[in-house]
Amino acid sequence: MNPQATLRVISAGGDYDVRIGRHLLIEAGNLVRSVCPDVTSALLVVDSSLLAFTYADTVETSLIACGIPTVRTVVARGEASKSLATAETLYTHCVDAGLDRKSVILALGGGVIGDLAGFVAATYMRGVRFIQIPTTLLAHDASIGGKVAINLPQGKNLVGAFHPPRLVLYDVETLRTLPARERSSGMAEAIKHGVIRNEAFFSWLEENMENLIAGELDATEQMLYTSCAVKAEIVSEDETEQGTRAFLNFGHTVAHAIEALAYGQFAHGEAVAIGMVVESSISVSLGHCDEALIVRLRALLAAAQLPQHVPPSLDVDALIAAMRHDKKATKKQLAFVLPTRIGHVLLERDVEESVVKAALRAQIAPS
Numbered sequence: 364m365n366p367q368a369t370l371r372v373i374s375a376g377g378d379y380d381v382r383i384g385r386h387l388l389i390e391a392g393n394l395v396r397s398v399c400p401d402v403t404s405a406l407l408v409v410d411s412s413l414l415a416f417t418y419a420d421t422v423e424t425s426l427i428a429c430g431i432p433t434v435r436t437v438v439a440r441g442e443a444s445k446s447l448a449t450a451e452t453l454y455t456h457c458v459d460a461g462l463d464r465k466s467v468i469l470a471l472g473g474g475v476i477g478d479l480a481g482f483v484a485a486t487y488m489r490g491v492r493f494i495q496i497p498t499t500l501l502a503h504d505a506s507i508g509g510k511v512a513i514n515l516p517q518g519k520n521l522v523g524a525f526h527p528p529r530l531v532l533y534d535v536e537t538l539r540t541l542p543a544r545e546r547s548s549g550m551a552e553a554i555k556h557g558v559i560r561n562e563a564f565f566s567w568l569e570e571n572m573e574n575l576i577a578g579e580l581d582a583t584e585q586m587l588y589t590s591c592a593v594k595a596e597i598v599s600e601d602e603t604e605q606g607t608r609a610f611l612n613f614g615h616t617v618a619h620a621i622e623a624l625a626y627g628q629f630a631h632g633e634a635v636a637i638g639m640v641v642e643s644s645i646s647v648s649l650g651h652c653d654e655a656l657i658v659r660l661r662a663l664l665a666a667a668q669l670p671q672h673v674p675p676s677l678d679v680d681a682l683i684a685a686m687r688h689d690k691k692a693t694k695k696q697l698a699f700v701l702p703t704r705i706g707h708v709l710l711e712r713d714v715e716e717s718v719v720k721a722a723l724r725a726q727i728a729p730s
């Protein structure tokens with residue numbers, strides 16, 4: 364693996380690089396200057412969990428050393444911070460810090476901080492520049508593609524924007540401190556990328572999952588590069604989700620319903636893992652793929668220490684109702700991205716409710 368690797372994302376808002384490697388935080392100031400030469404100041408939005416480590420200090424020191432006045436703001440860890448109330452607090456900090464249209468907002472944290480800080484960057488003064496510094500495994504997915512959002516009490520990501528970052532700075536050293544459960548959660552999106560686009564990558568994950576789950580950094584870096592490449596390729600093809608970008612929703616129709624009903628009980632990737640099994644089961648029912656795909660998927664999810672069953676506490680009718688509220692539902696039809704074989708999916712726009720119910724029931728955890 365190269366000490367640093369770079370992927371390029373094509374975007375209508377300006378193409379940008381995803382830099383993956385070690386010891387990148389210390390380079391933050393130079394790298395920000397290279398993509399925002401006229402930058403006047405920065406707001407660094409930091410996940411509260413990261414205060415136990417030196418990451419924010421390193422980034423702030425690097426920015427200031429490069430002549431970029433920087434104000435740091437800390438956001439409480441967890442999904443609840445992806446709210447209008449927290450966004451309002453951040454707007455106030457933007458004003459208090461004197462941010463202008465040439466300022467930049469940086470997100471240092473996982474997908475929660477990226478989505479929230481990105482939403483604030485998309486809307487403050489009708490949009491200021493934004494830089495992602497992901498620190499979770501899951502954020503390899505969340506930080507690429509320009510989707511930013513906050514939640515409403517009625518559902519996840521209901522208010523948002525497309526606001527691509529100017530740069531994604533992925534220092535894999537930060538993953539050393541990531542809790543094991545969050546590591547597994549992030550693995551779900553990598554497995555998803557294998558299922559929807561890259562059979563060889565799926566096989567590679569099967570061979571390397573033990574090392575990946577153990578947190579081995581070389582393997583993790585290699586995994587991130589390929590997984591980010593899948594995401595970068597898809598969003599470069601279809602940034603605004605007119606076509607193939609929808610394939611990234613594999614597992615997510617069910618996952619979002621589980622997250623809505625079992626708020627706070629599942630990490631995003633855990634819900635996606637269950638969702639991928641249920642949606643694959645729908646695919647089997649419709650004759651799009653055979654059972655062997657589920658067997659292989661389950662084995663890889665198990666190796667990644669991810670759940671695979673719908674919790675019995677969740678009501679199937681309530682899950683269906685939540686799916687109908689998902690913003691991806693159109694005209695009340697239930698649409699799903701379904702695998703045909705590992706590496707290939709199709710979009711089925713009108714799946715019978717009875718098929719979905721049967722698939723959910725079939726995947727309820729044995730008591």
Ligand SMILES: NC(=O)c1ccc[n+]([C@@H]2O[C@H](COP(=O)([O-])OP(=O)(O)OC[C@H]3O[C@@H](n4cnc5c(N)ncnc54)[C@H](O)[C@@H]3O)[C@@H](O)[C@H]2O)c1
Nearest residue numbers: 412440473474475498499501502504505510537540541631
């Ligand atoms: N915009 C997108 O395209 C997109 C895609 C996928 C997911 N998402 C969103 O991302 C969010 C989930 O992201 P996530 O899983 O990264 O969750 P998260 O941001 O909540 O981070 C997970 C946990 O890890 C902690 N943490 C972060 N980095 C750490 C580190 N290096 N060391 C120790 N602890 C660390 C955080 O405090 C948090 O408790 C969801 O809100 C989801 O909707 C967005």
Ligand SMILES: [Zn+2]
Nearest residue numbers: 552615631635
């Ligand atoms: Zn996801």
